[in-house]
Amino acid sequence: MKIEVIHNFYDKENNLKLRKVGDKYSVSKERGKYLIALKVAKEIPEQKGGDPESPAEA
Structure with missing residues (x-):
């Protein structure tokens, strides 16, 4: 799990x-949930697939 402080x-x-x-x-999923519950961090959603922000180069 990825988190942002x-x-x-x-x-x-x-x-x-x-x-x-x-x-x-x-962090581990357990640690991430703990830090989120303490309101010191938020979860960063995992990106599925490639990088949608950069154009595909041919």
Whole structure:
């Protein structure tokens, strides 16, 4: 699961590293749900398929 930080917090599971607003990183599903419940992060939806924002080059 990928998450984006919406409120600064010190990550207990990573040597109290300061996670700042806007940081994006991968966590386990359980950890992600925990951080979302604490309202310090939001889930980033997984993209299916290729990169829809860049044009296909032929």
